[in-house]
Amino acid sequence: MFLLIANEPSNYQRIVLDSHFFSYSDGTLSCESLKLDELARQYGTPLFVTSRQSLISQYRAFEEAFAALPHFTCYSVKANFNLEVIRTLAAEGCGCDVNSGGELYRALKAGVPAEKIIMAGVGKTEEEIEYGLNSGVMMIKAESTAELKAINRVAARLGKVAQVGVRVTPNVTAETHPYITTGDSKEKFGIDEAGLAEVFDLFKALTNLELHGLDMHIGSQIFDPEYYVAATQKLLEVLESARHLGFDIKWLDLGGGFPATYDPQKPATPITKFAEKLIPMLDDKGVTVIFEPGRFIAANSSVLVTKILYRKKNHAGKEFFIVDAGMTELIRPALYQSHHEVLTVKQHDKSVVADVVGPVCESSDFFVRHRTIGDAPEGELLAVLSSGAYGAVMGTNYNGRRRPAEVMVDGSEAKLIRRRETYEQLVQNEI
Structure with a gap:
C-alpha cells in the first residue's frame, strides 16, 4: 500500500500511501475525499481517522485470493473492535473471531449473526x-x-x-x-x-x-x-x-x-x-x-492525527516534536518497537531529523526516533500511518488520558464512530 516518491523539493524521500484512500490533495493529506486538517478542526485531536473503503478493499482482496478454496473468513475483532468497523465487514458477509465475552458482545451488538462467530x-x-x-x-x-x-x-x-x-x-x-x-x-x-x-x-x-x-x-x-x-x-x-x-x-x-x-x-x-x-x-x-x-484488513485503514504542541531542541542538537498523542493511543512502538511512518498533514519543502514523542511520563512514549520529517511548525498536524490495527483497541487511560475520538470516512462523508471521552467518564465506575 505504500509508494516511495523520491526527489522532492527538499531532496528527501516523502512517503505516501499508494491507494485511493490516503493521499495528498492540494498539499494536504486526505482520507478518501476529506482533508485530515478539516476533520481535526471538527473533531479535535488526537483523532483516529478510518477509511471505510480501505476496509472493504482489503477484505475483498483477501476473498478474491482464496476464492478457489471452500472457506469462511472471520475478521479477528481484537485488531480493531469498533462497532462500525465490525458492521462494515459484516455487511460484506464476513464473520468474526472473538477472544472474550466482551468481544463477543461487540460482535453481536454490531449485528453479526452468532452462527458466524467463532470464540x-x-x-x-x-x-x-x-x-x-x-x-x-x-x-x-x-x-x-x-x-x-x-x-x-x-x-x-x-x-x-x-x-x-x-x-x-x-x-x-x-x-x-x-x-x-x-x-x-x-x-x-x-x-x-x-x-x-x-x-x-x-x-x-x-x-x-x-x-x-x-x-x-x-x-x-x-x-x-x-x-x-x-x-x-x-x-x-x-x-x-x-x-x-x-x-x-x-x-x-x-x-x-x-x-x-x-x-x-x-x-x-x-x-x-x-x-x-x-x-x-x-x-x-x-x-x-x-x-x-485482522491486521491484514485493518492496519492501513486508519491514521492517527495528532497536533504538534511544542518543538524542542536540546543542547546536543537533538530535535523533538512533542505531540498530543502518545503511547496511550498507540502503544505499538513502545511495546513491540514497531515501525510507523509519520507524515506532516501539510506538505513542506524543508525537512528536519527529529523524534516524534508524546506527552506521557515514560521514556518509551515515542512514535519515531531520529526520523526525517517535514519541517512543520507548532500547531500543525502529523499523521501516524498504519494505525488501524492494535491502535485504539490497546489504548489506555494512563496519566488520566482520555480516549480519543474516532471517525470513519466514506467518500466525502465523515461519521463519528466513537466520541472522545470526558473527564467525568474517567471516574464514572469508581465508588
Missing part, C-alpha cells in the same frame, strides 16, 4: 463459555484439556452439546517479533502435538462436546508463506488422525497473521502468494477452511 481465547471463564453457548456461536475453540472439561461442565449444566474446535500447536516458530509468535510449544497457546491422543480420548468420554474443528495460529506479521505450508502440513496430519478415530471434522482453521506493510522499505508479501501455496494443499480435503485476518 477463541486461552483463558475463557465459565461465564464467557456460557455466554458463547447461549448465544449459539459457530464454534468454541479450546486450548487445553482443562478447558475442554470446563466447556463440557457448562454445556451439561445448560443441557447443550458444544461445537468445539481444538487449537493445535504446530511447533512452527515463524520469523517475527517474539511477543507475537504463537505457534511454538514454549508459548501459552494451544495443545502440543504430544497431548492430542489424550484430547481425542477425552472427547470420547465427555458427552456434551462434539469435535468439529482443528485450529492453529502461528503468529502475526508472517512474511514467508513457507511457515504456513509447514504448519498446515502438520494440521493436515492431525486431521487424518482425527478422521481415522471417527471424528467428523468440518472446519480447518488456519488462523491469521497475514502481513501488512508498515515500513515501505519492507513491503508485505502479497496475499496471493499465500493463496498460491495453501489452496493446492487444502482444496480436496472435504473441509471448510477458516481464516482469521
